[in-house]
Amino acid sequence: MSKVVERKPLTFLEKTYLPQIVGGLKITLQNAFRPKVTLQYPEERPPIPEGYRGVPTLVRDPNGREKCVSCQLCEFVCPPKAIRITPGEIPEESESVHVEKGPEDFEINMLRCIYCGMCQEVCPEEAIFLQDIYSVVGTTREEFVYHKQKLYELGGTLPDEHYKWDKKKAATERAAAGGHH
Template identity: 65%
Template sequence: MAIKIVVRRPLTFAERTYLPQIIAGLKVTWDNMMRPPVTLQYPDERPAIPKNYRGVPTLVADTNIRITPGEISETSDNAHVEKAPKEFEINMLRCIYCGLCQEVCPEEAIFLQSQYSLTGLTRESMVNNKAKLYELGGTLPDNHHKWDKKKEEAEKQAGGQH
């Protein structure tokens, strides 16, 4: 076996000092420095929320009904419904904002609001009971797409009866 000796060529001044690499890095830095910023100064600037954004789940009371869902008196015939929850709460630590609770709500009272910043200091403060959910949701039936669809359907039915 023959041993082949490989002779390295000597490095140039630029290769020894890494000047081409430093200049390339400074060019990238300069290009990024001249671009407009893409971040927001969060507490002062708020991002634009899409129309169908799924945020915090809340309960919304309808202004047209006298009894809100879950507030039926004990003397009523419907007081002992078989599958009614004894207590109603949403644990925001486990919520993944999927919207399934909104879809399956038989009273159509659960809505995912456009509120995206919900914080708490303790775990207990992140579990929202019915009173807290009503406080977050309020009475906003006209701000939701579901009510718009129902109004359109009612208008079509009323228009077809004449």
């Protein structure tokens, strides 16, 4: 059994719209004298909240090692297919040769990126982070394709909890020095 709600008929004044118009004008007038919320952008910058997802960047560990090993999981998981990695082998003369694999090139097309953060979530090496950069500018399409060098420049260094590869290297050295195999 549906309940019928009586709709109150409009009074004459309401039918003229005028009281409502006056009420509306009052509200807008009050608003005009309230403090402004505008942020004077280039001079003032918004505070970046915790967990903000800005431009994806590649990071180094505190020892300066480039963390990405080009496992291509981010490339796989990226919904808009913005990431493109050219895998490569780390040369013998490099200090991180024990990591064996690193990206020859790492491209993120910022015109495609949707800042979903899935690359950060999937990264097994904690090498890609969406940090606090939100301003992406350029005048050509090519400029929006960020390459490895730029991504590392933007990413900088972040603290590392594991030092997985350093531990591995130390273990190898111990083994070579006659320790446990």
